[in-house]
Amino acid sequence: MLLEARKLTVRLGAREVLHETTLACPAGRVVGLIGPNGAGKTTLLRALAGLVPCGGEVRLAGRALASTPPRTRARLLAYLPQGHVAHWPLPAGELVMLGRLPHRRFGAPPTDADRAAVARALEMADVAAFSTRRVDRLSGGERARVLLARALAVEAPILLVDEPTASLDPYHQLHIMEVLRDYARGERLVIAVLHDLSLAARFCDDLLLLTEGRLLAQGPPREVLADERLATAFKVTALRGDDGDAHWLVPGSRID
């Protein structure tokens, strides 16, 4: 297993936001992390990335996260927070180069390997055309893909992304999901927090369904997105269909 978590528990003050969550994800897959607002999706993702103090244990490629030095961890695991954050208006290429920091030595300029990795990431996210443009002058969709390219440029075996498709139009949502699928193809694991159930059903190999800090279900989308689970977790019904290989669903109506 590329990424394992055993009895992960996270407390914020007195409140337990994640309760004894255990999961295991193999390489080569895109795993969707779904659940209603406040279910603890971001908390779980941050705990897996070692960004929040937690009980239990996380193992990356067999080694315990807690005892992995930060630099080694940074090469094993890339994390893209939500919100498309860039505090300075760097050109896209320079921003993506920040993803190479875990591989670069102190004070050393980027190596050919770094440049090649940045070029691959820009290419994969389809943003190579505006690598010299400032991120503040890009559209929302372009900016989202540049920041995704920054995480891709780490070339880590594990990629955790938090709501990568939020606030994007359908074209750009599909674009991002295709990039994530591409990335997972080469023995890598992608875990993505997703709000859009139809995207989750279409693009993920496995889903993790989280409600109130507990893992309600994990497995292939068809199983996890069963009617009774949607009713319990989201309090909605689903409209479903099959289009050849693709299984799709859209929210139907609220259940009160």
Place this chain on the structure above:
Amino acid sequence: MSTESGRVPLAVLCAVLLALLVLAVGVSMMLGRGAGGALWDLVALWRSDPETARLILQEVRLPRTLLGVLVGATLGLCGAALQGLLRNPLAEPGILGASSGAALGAVVVFYFGMASAGAWLVPVGGVIGSAVALAVLYLLAGRRPELLTIILAGVAINAFAGAMTSLALNFAPSPYAIMEIIFWMLGSLADRSLLQVQLALPLMLAGGLLIATAARGLDALTLGTDAARSLGFSPTAVQLRVIAGTALAVGAAVAVTGVVGFVGLVVPHLLRPLVGYRPARLLLPSALAGAVLLLAADVLIRSLPPGPELKLGVVTAMLGAPFFLFLILRSRRQTW
């Protein structure tokens, strides 16, 4: 493929700044007030009285020039580092309270009339003041400092140090003490000795080195604290290094020259169109340009007609404050 944003290669820019610095140092050594003020006067003095000429160069102009370089570089470097850390182009070394803490420390020395016991007591008081300000900042901000807390703690320390300085003026034992305090607070490179250089240099070097070790972390913080941590950097460690480095270097600078403001604000702004926005890339050019700017301002002061000397801190404030206002007005229209 170029991934750097600057229009000018960094090496070229640094070489140009270095050349300007050498030029400024040369002019600063050749230009002065009083006997042997202008270059030709100095040459004439050298012919008639070489010992006095040597004394002027070594004891008067060398310390003044060296301090100009060191203080300017410190303020430029710390300004760039703080703007990177706080991810805010309006940040300035004074924001931490290190400057006002150092000022208060030196004022206490003046207040108790200890300055007459030895000139070295003033820098010592300044460094202690900045260290105390830093300690208080760290106590207020806690073990995991949030940026907003740091800024508010800095505001509180500035206010307190300002109030204590006013109190010292209020109860000053003699008009002479008041004058001494006020003149010192205006900020100047005049009448300093190599002793002050010796006192300030190690602290400034230590501070600069601390900041240099945080450079990559500042770059990573561009992506926010979570992304920076995922890239292997501890935001807390980056903050601690930049804050401690600034307190050491700026504390020492203020202690030997008084308060010279706005250099740390203006310099990174002037450089960004040339260097780009990446914080680490901005550090070295800001140090060089800070040194050039401060030395140029001091040369300008010395080339004014005779009369009471215009204080360096007054000049930087007169130029810097309108610039600050301009930046605020501009930032209301755009994000950067």
